[in-house]
Amino acid sequence: MKNKVHCHIESSHHSEDFKALMKNRLSRIEGQIRGINRMIQEDVYCDEILNQMAAVQSALVSAGEKLLDAHIKNCVVEQIQGGRVEVVDELMTTIKRLIR
Amino acid sequence: MKNKVHCHIESSHHSEDFKALMKNRLSRIEGQIRGINRMIQEDVYCDEILNQMAAVQSALVSAGEKLLDAHIKNCVVEQIQGGRVEVVDELMTTIKRLIR
Amino acid sequence: MKNKVHCHIESSHHSEDFKALMKNRLSRIEGQIRGINRMIQEDVYCDEILNQMAAVQSALVSAGEKLLDAHIKNCVVEQIQGGRVEVVDELMTTIKRLIR
Amino acid sequence: MKNKVHCHIESSHHSEDFKALMKNRLSRIEGQIRGINRMIQEDVYCDEILNQMAAVQSALVSAGEKLLDAHIKNCVVEQIQGGRVEVVDELMTTIKRLIR
Numbered sequence: 001m002k003n004k005v006h007c008h009i010e011s012s013h014h015s016e017d018f019k020a021l022m023k024n025r026l027s028r029i030e031g032q033i034r035g036i037n038r039m040i041q042e043d044v045y046c047d048e049i050l051n052q053m054a055a056v057q058s059a060l061v062s063a064g065e066k067l068l069d070a071h072i073k074n075c076v077v078e079q080i081q082g083g084r085v086e087v088v089d090e091l092m093t094t095i096k097r098l099i100r
Numbered sequence: 101m102k103n104k105v106h107c108h109i110e111s112s113h114h115s116e117d118f119k120a121l122m123k124n125r126l127s128r129i130e131g132q133i134r135g136i137n138r139m140i141q142e143d144v145y146c147d148e149i150l151n152q153m154a155a156v157q158s159a160l161v162s163a164g165e166k167l168l169d170a171h172i173k174n175c176v177v178e179q180i181q182g183g184r185v186e187v188v189d190e191l192m193t194t195i196k197r198l199i200r
Numbered sequence: 201m202k203n204k205v206h207c208h209i210e211s212s213h214h215s216e217d218f219k220a221l222m223k224n225r226l227s228r229i230e231g232q233i234r235g236i237n238r239m240i241q242e243d244v245y246c247d248e249i250l251n252q253m254a255a256v257q258s259a260l261v262s263a264g265e266k267l268l269d270a271h272i273k274n275c276v277v278e279q280i281q282g283g284r285v286e287v288v289d290e291l292m293t294t295i296k297r298l299i300r
Numbered sequence: 301m302k303n304k305v306h307c308h309i310e311s312s313h314h315s316e317d318f319k320a321l322m323k324n325r326l327s328r329i330e331g332q333i334r335g336i337n338r339m340i341q342e343d344v345y346c347d348e349i350l351n352q353m354a355a356v357q358s359a360l361v362s363a364g365e366k367l368l369d370a371h372i373k374n375c376v377v378e379q380i381q382g383g384r385v386e387v388v389d390e391l392m393t394t395i396k397r398l399i400r
Contacts, residue, residue, distance in 0.1 A: 073385075085377055088377060095365075095368070095395060099398055099399055
């Protein structure tokens with residue numbers, strides 16, 4: 001990962017509140033995926049499982065948006081104000097992966 | 101969940117191979133989400149985490165497609181051949197949730 | 201496109217109502233895209249154009265779902281009841297393209 | 301649309317090259333949608349039409365990414381450097397609409 005732009009904010013660049021919120025969301029998503037796995041092993045009707053899958057996908061997209069928001073507000077803004085506008089190309093590559 | 105169409109294939113409607121494959125995929129996804137959680141707590145650069153998020157989203161969509169394929173081939177085809185074409189409305193509702 | 205499964209319903213396999221509905225929706229989408237093009241040429245603020253783009257994407261996805269629904273109800277069900285279950289592989293390939 | 305952040309670059313904020321490129325892409329998309337409309341009216345096999353729909357969706361997403369890239373590079377960077385970081389909230393709202 002060399003040549004990557006790096007966030008210059010020291011030590012902890014996300015607040016403890018933000019980390020707790022993400023931990024909470026991701027743990028819930030992890031639990032949902034464990035639940036889907038169990039449902040498949042126990043032959044629950046697929047349509048119910050597929051709806052559960054759609055719900056997890058949606059929760060994951062939402063968690064990703066939360067992190068993207070924090071990334072832009074904390075890191076990208078700082079980079080741009082410091083004149084390192086090449087961060088925008090990196091950001092666009094990431095946004096495209098999230099859009100597809 | 102009453103009034104739901106039900107798959108009439110008895111006991112285990114997915115093969116053991118299919119269940120093992122799904123277990124494998126979903127366990128890997130679970131591990132990836134745990135990894136993302138750890139990365140956030142350890143202040144890894146967000147752009148790397150976001151790319152990891154996009155990878156998990158893609159893996160989840162792919163697992164969902166696998167299950168949808170099995171669902172159509174095992175359950176939906178059986179229902180349609182048995183004249184219960186109302187299964188198509190249920191299927192469309194589910195596909196729409198997966199598309200969005 | 202040889203080796204493709206074909207819909208056996210004769211002459212017109214969609215009702216005139218359905219065709220009129222699709223014509224209406226697609227003409228509106230066409231107009232929206234023409235509008236976006238004009239907005240870009242006239243230097244309208246990008247954020248407004250991007251929101252318009254998101255609206256058209258959503259309208260297009262919705263039109264695709266409408267057609268998919270008609271396709272499954274008219275063609276796929278008929279094929280499956282006629283024993284040509286290979287239509288399911290074709291359908292899955294198409295659904296995957298719509299999901300991504 | 302009052303209270304909207306505005307791009308301060310004067311007269312034409314996209315280059316003529318960029319406008320020509322977008323015009324080209326959007327005109328092609330418009331033509332594809334007209335083609336889909338005609339295919340439906342002429343009872344072309346739905347699966348072919350649905351694949352064409354998926355292709356147009358993909359082309360539209362790609363055009364949206366192109367415009368988003370230009371928007372961030374031209375307008376958003378300028379706003380952030382001018383201290384108007386509230387542009388980030390507007391940007392996130394738009395990105396979320398494009399992601400969903």
